[in-house]
Amino acid sequence: MTVIYLIRHGQANFGQQDYDKLSELGHQQAEILGQSLQPRLGQFDKVVLGSMLRHKQTTQQCLKGMEQDLAEPLWQVDANWNEYNHHDILARFGPEFADAPSIESWVRQQPNPKEAFETLFNKAMARWISGQHDDYEESWQEYQLRIKAGLENVIKHADDAKCIAVFSSGGPISVVSQSLLGVDPAKIMQVNWTLVNCSMTKLVSTGSRVFLSTLNDHSHFEGKPKHLITYK
Known part of the structure; x- marks a missing residue:
């Protein structure tokens, strides 16, 4: 059995022409996430991420918070996890x-x-x-197909990994969740709008099937300043 954590990137510079980078708060969110994961998970066996800068920055800060020394060349970059x-x-x-x-x-x-x-x-x-x-x-159908391919790649190349992190965006995480829950694609934005920056969605792969265990977990921000909970 393999557990896959889909992690949404930290707050980015939404509304700016150069959106693809974390804000100062986004860096803080990712590090706090990592700090909360260290006592719970120890370390990730494998790290997968989209090719966008905000994915890379979130990965860097999360691993820093976890005190996991996993060199960047060991990360698996897969553009299938990029946002629309x-x-x-x-x-x-x-x-x-x-x-x-x-x-x-x-x-x-x-x-x-x-x-x-x-x-x-x-x-x-x-x-x-x-x-x-x-x-x-990129059409909606093409977008869905590449995200499906991204998840299939993670499962296919899991090898002996039991705990995998996938750093991505709200759209791909919503598509995966929508598909596994059988939600009408027309309602995908109702899922997307609720996803918190640096939240985690947990999947479990048994080899024969994949199921959604938790969606949009952001308990690592609870009890902390409310400004840590953002959606863009």
Whole structure:
């Protein structure tokens, strides 16, 4: 039996043109996660991560917190665990959302900016997930297939590893969870919006099947300052 921990990256610079890096808080979240895991798990037998910078930075800080000296060349980088391109998805929804400054300007003009952005993003995602448009860099179907391939790669190459960490993003973790729970793909954003930065979703692979054990565990932030719990 192999336990696979899907770990969402720490808080990134959402709303910025260069989103793919952790904020100062994101670094702190990842290290606190590692500190909480050290007495519980000891060390990971294997580390897998997407090829995005925020995945790498989260891995670095988590392993630092765990006091696990696992050299970077021993990490398994698999771009199948990368997030969807939210810039492209928003831009295809409307030309006024083509870049981060334009989106920020639009959001600022709304009576309720937070609610307006969530509504906008959900509509843009619904257009993508519908499969009725072929103008995206990566279709929804292609996205699902590569995440499935990512999970299959982890299981296939687990070897003797009993405890594997996969550092990824909210989208891939939502897709895996949605698939294992049999949730309608149209409702995937209801899963995605709830995933906390540096939360853990635990899978158990028995060899014959994979099942979801826990979803969105962020108990390592409980009892600590509330600002540690973020969603972007």
